[in-house]
Amino acid sequence: MEAGNRTATSKFILLGLSEDVDLQPLLFGLFLYMYLVCVVGNLLIILAISSDSHLHTPMYFFLSNLSFTDICFTTTTVPKMLVNIQTQSKDIMYEGCLTQMYFFMLFAGLDDLLLTVMAYDRFVAICHPLHYTVIMNPRLCSTLLLLSWLICLTYSLLQSLMVLRVSFCKETEIPHFFCELAQILKLACSDTLANNILQYFVTSLLGVIPLTGILFSYSRIVSSIMGISSIRGKYKAFSTCGSHLSVVSLFYGAGLGVYLTSGTKQPSRTGSVASVMYTVVTPMLNPFIYSLRNRDIKKALRRLFSRA
Template sequence: MELRNVTEFSEFFLQGLSEEAELQPLIFGLFLSMYLITVLGNLLIILAVSSDSHLHTPMYFFLSNLSLVDICFTSTTIPKMLWNIQKQNRAITYEGCITQMYFFLLFAGLDNFLLTVMAYDRFVAICHPLHYMVIMNPRLCGLLVLVPWIISALHSLLQCLVLLQLSFCPELEIPHFFCELNQMIHLACSDTFLNNMVMYFGAVLLGGGPFVCILYSYSKIVSSICRMQSAQGKYKAFSTCVSHLSVVSFFYGTGVGVYLSSAVTQSSYSNATTSVMYTVLTPMLNPFIYSLRNKDIKRALKRFLGMVVIKGPVVLWLKNFT
């Protein structure tokens, strides 16, 4: 089969979720709504945390960082998908595809690491409450956010550099709605052994490693809660973990479900559809999970929205007065 070097073509073609023309307006409206809800919900979390001094704690610092990453995570894939549907053009440039894949891997890795950091924060808060503020000092909190950025950026760069060495077949259609690493490797006609090894190593290191750390943290948390004598103390300790545990379960559950479904079925559209669960739904639901079960976030959101409602008419009146 004839190989095509990257210098001989300039575009890939994204198949999307469906090729049926009558479904495109429905898909466009649905994904535009989910994207706007994701951005608005996570942005409200960030603004609520930053505007309320009572929430300037390690737990909410990590939560606001997670919300920022979730906004960026969905922004790497959904806007391009919506643009393609609107323009009825499935093309994406080679450079654009590599760039999209880089940032997708970057923010997916950051999601993993931040969920792990938040589990460690809950572990320290419940298992070492008297030393919490000493252990979770601003310097450590900054490092716990900075180091994941560095590791994720280097991992994404490595995956892209290895992919750039491949030659591709004449068939350049990606059976997905974004440039997914595994699908890109399957399009190659040159030897992909190194790419597969790097991809699996990255999945184990950046996916399995954080998950094991989360499980270890919660095993210690459960052990510590069981040793508490007060029922009220147990409830309070457990309630601080419910939101995070729900997000972790949904994130890893949908991720595992996607790869299990891809192993069972070879349908490209089925795999792309199941990928929506962790690429779109999880970032969209995170703000609701944290705000619905968190009185501090609810109070901060009400205060922030109240300030916006009050300031709006006041600013308008002042402009008219002047």
């Protein structure tokens, strides 16, 4: 492409989910509702765990951090979309786009790693119950959380710095409702081979390794549960990881949908739905899954409401 067609772009244009003017009020109301439910639901989980001493255990420590991450994850994309709909503006500044992309990758990676750590916690609780308190000590829990943050901060920063070396054409329309790395790289005029290699490498690393760890943990968990003689014992053991398994299935199912549709050159309704499931619906449903399937959370929420 000729150098004259390149520009130091100052902003991008987010096309959103639909360009239908009549559909914008419906989208605004729907996403505002889902965002408020997500924030309030996850905030209640955090307050319930922090206010109840019975829930100061490794499992709920990681759950409260997952809820905090989900709030941040959704806040990265939805408020900007709501502002654009309300002001009828689709612009986002270049710096704002890179910032949104950075935090999106950060909290998406944290979600992934926290679910993996929670799977390991359930593995120790069911397969090594007598040594659970010794293995899952506060120092190990803090180390695992800190390591997850460091990994995600590093790879998000590296990806963002790699985007800074890319020059963009005059056409800066992003067919999405937020700044996604794959969509941004498609607008580049300069060579993006290094960016694409890093993107696929990091995606594979943070996708395959955590998922392998989760599958390994649950294979050992299932083996241990099958060795329990009583049906009640099997049910009790499985119920302790049922909520986590539901969240993992929802997270990776939506993530797989985004991955399969991100490689297409033209946006599709399927890709948009998959992105909404991944960025909004999954974080919104997590509090319901844990509160409806967990007696301890239900009791903590009742005590929280009674004190309020």
